Amino acid sequence: MPVAETVQFMPSTAPYRRIKTMRDANDASPDFTPAQLLGAETPGEFLALFDEDYTPVEPFNEFMLHHCYQPARFQNWQKTQAAYADDLAIFLAYLHRKGVSWRSVGRPEIKDYVRELTARTVSTKTRREFSPATVRRRVGTVLTFFDWAVDEKKLIPVENCFGYANRRVLYQDRTRFASHFAGKMMKLVASSGFNKFLPAQPDPADQVRPIPADQIPALLNALGPRFICDADQRPRRNRLIAEATLLTGMRISEVCSLTLNDIQELSEKITDDDLDAMFAIRVYRTKGRHHRDILFSGRVIKRLDEYALGERHDVIEAALDRGKFGGRNGKQRLPRALFLNGEGANLRDLGEPVSQDTAYRAFRRAVIQVGLTTTVQRYDVDPDTGRPLRENGAPITTSYENFPRHSFHDLRHTYAVNFYAAAIRAGRPDAVKKLQALLGHRHLETTMKIYLRHVEAGEAVIADLHDALFKRLLDGTY
Numbered sequence: 001m002p003v004a005e006t007v008q009f010m011p012s013t014a015p016y017r018r019i020k021t022m023r024d025a026n027d028a029s030p031d032f033t034p035a036q037l038l039g040a041e042t043p044g045e046f047l048a049l050f051d052e053d054y055t056p057v058e059p060f061n062e063f064m065l066h067h068c069y070q071p072a073r074f075q076n077w078q079k080t081q082a083a084y085a086d087d088l089a090i091f092l093a094y095l096h097r098k099g100v101s102w103r104s105v106g107r108p109e110i111k112d113y114v115r116e117l118t119a120r121t122v123s124t125k126t127r128r129e130f131s132p133a134t135v136r137r138r139v140g141t142v143l144t145f146f147d148w149a150v151d152e153k154k155l156i157p158v159e160n161c162f163g164y165a166n167r168r169v170l171y172q173d174r175t176r177f178a179s180h181f182a183g184k185m186m187k188l189v190a191s192s193g194f195n196k197f198l199p200a201q202p203d204p205a206d207q208v209r210p211i212p213a214d215q216i217p218a219l220l221n222a223l224g225p226r227f228i229c230d231a232d233q234r235p236r237r238n239r240l241i242a243e244a245t246l247l248t249g250m251r252i253s254e255v256c257s258l259t260l261n262d263i264q265e266l267s268e269k270i271t272d273d274d275l276d277a278m279f280a281i282r283v284y285r286t287k288g289r290h291h292r293d294i295l296f297s298g299r300v301i302k303r304l305d306e307y308a309l310g311e312r313h314d315v316i317e318a319a320l321d322r323g324k325f326g327g328r329n330g331k332q333r334l335p336r337a338l339f340l341n342g343e344g345a346n347l348r349d350l351g352e353p354v355s356q357d358t359a360y361r362a363f364r365r366a367v368i369q370v371g372l373t374t375t376v377q378r379y380d381v382d383p384d385t386g387r388p389l390r391e392n393g394a395p396i397t398t399s400y401e402n403f404p405r406h407s408f409h410d411l412r413h414t415y416a417v418n419f420y421a422a423a424i425r426a427g428r429p430d431a432v433k434k435l436q437a438l439l440g441h442r443h444l445e446t447t448m449k450i451y452l453r454h455v456e457a458g459e460a461v462i463a464d465l466h467d468a469l470f471k472r473l474l475d476g477t478y
Contacts, residue, residue: 015096016057016089018047018082043069045078047085049092059154060088063145066152087141103155105146114139114198122388127378136198208450210414211406215372216246222366228310235342237354238362240307242411248294249415249439250283252356252408257285258338260308266296267305274298292440308338318343319351360408367404376403412439416451 046069049057068081094113095102117135122128130138149155211219224239225232244255262281270279279301280293296304316334319325324347326332337353345352367373379388380396388395416439423431436447 015052016092017050017052017054018085018089019050019054020045020047047082049085049089057092059149059152060092060145063148064088067144067148083137084141087138088145090138091142110139110142113142118198122379122381124381124383127381128376129379132198139198208413208417209406209410210417211372211410215370216414218370219366219372222369223362235311235344236307237311237339237342238359238366240304241339241354241359242363242408243300244304245408245411246415247300248296249412249419250294251412251440252359253285254283254294256337256339256354256356256359257283258304259336260312260338261336263301263304263308263338266301270298270301275302290440290442295438304338311342312338312340315340315342315351322347322350324351363408363411364404367406368402372405373402374405375399375401413451420451 046065048061049064051057064081064084068077068084091113092102094116095105095109098109098112100109117130117138121130121135123130123134146155220226220239220242223242224234224236226236226239228236241252241255244250244258245252258281266279266281270277275298277298278295279298280295282291282293284291316325320328320332325334335351335353339354341349341352341354341358343350376399377397378400380398381387382389390396416435419438420431420435423434428434432444432447435451436444439447441447
């Protein structure tokens with residue numbers, strides 16, 4: 001039977017709750033009836049908002065269903081929807097504290113909310129201050145909600161209400177928002193008039209943290225062995241996932257979307273003379289929702305095929321022995337994904353496609369294991385109020401020493417910086433455009449903003465050591 005899982009993300013006294021719908025594989029019925037959510041059924045993994053009496057909070061759930069649940073366009077809709085649920089619950093808690101109905105929200109309330117977010121506000125989940133990007137996203141979610149509410153006739157804005165009166169846009173006739181509000185969330189924030197109260201937009205280049213070349217071998221070894229042998233029988237899956245990103249620049253969602261057929265159909269065509277050649281695999285689960293071709297060397301394809309014929313095959317056999325996928329005697333429905341949860345997983349997850357979170361957690365553990373950590377300060381937070389505890393007027397903080405310096409996405413940054421630096425040294429005039437194509441960026445400006453400054457500043461450090469490492473990774477000698 002489906003169950004509802006309460007997700008704690010706010011102080012224990014918060015007036016709103018997120019409740020995740022969970023599904024049993026044998027039960028396709030919704031957790032919440034259409035009557036509860038204004039005629040809409042909840043998909044599995046959807047985070048619905050409820051008040052203190054466990055009454056669905058509308059039209060906010062309807063907005064998230066309409067705006068976030070689009071699996072045909074966004075295969076990773078759950079993360080976006082979870083962020084929206086967080087943002088809206090925090091906004092509703094703010095309105096509850098101020099005694100303001102969402103229907104009467106005006107510019108003063110939004111302006112005050114922005115000021116509260118930009119003050120020293122601490123996440124009860126991470127116990128750290130909200131980043132500028134988080135603050136901007138929270139405001140953007142609220143503005144997007146009101147944009148939708150007017151468009152769907154859930155709200156009739158009038159002067160002095162949420163009608164952007166300072167832009168001479170009044171909605172007494174229930175018309176759509178003006179066209180300049182119809183863009184993406186950040187454009188909506190920029191055009192709303194609240195942008196000047198928000199922290200500056202983060203520079204994408206500041207988020208680029210290539211992994212030092214001399215640390216990559218130890219990191220990969222912590223993820224798994226290069227080859228399976230009697231001395232080291234750990235699974236290779238996590239290492240191969242990391243190598244796929246490090247050697248191709250794929251996003252984690254793209255790596256997890258690789259299929260068995262993608263690899264085996266190519267592997268059958270690759271001879272010993274083709275090991276250094278490059279082969280394209282078309283992926284469809286991309287960030288921009290446009291398919292793109294990823295280039296793999298013949299050696300990497302062969303290593304992935306070895307995993308499919310060995311470790312992956314053993315996982316499927318173990319799953320069939322335990323009755324998964326139709327069992328030994330039934331009509332088998334085997335998974336298409338290349339990377340699967342291994343024999344150490346529980347029965348529900350055994351043999352199922354590896355999730356991005358699983359790959360993230362494995363990489364985080366490896367980073368900590370090899371000592372690529374730093375020390376951060378976290379606030380001690382009152383669980384009832386969600387606010388930092390204070391002593392003599394100053395917030396109380398605790399040092400957290402094993403905070404990882406790198407995330408999985410830094411593998412993609414490492415690939416990009418290495419490729420770009422090598423292309424520049426080789427005198428390729430099209431280096432930026434080639435990198436744009438390899439990374440799947442729709443706009444050249446995105447590639448330049450993220451990587452150009454970093455490579456120009458650190459090219460000498462990147463050069464020879466990374467080249468030698470990547471050559472050894474590609475030919476399988478490391």
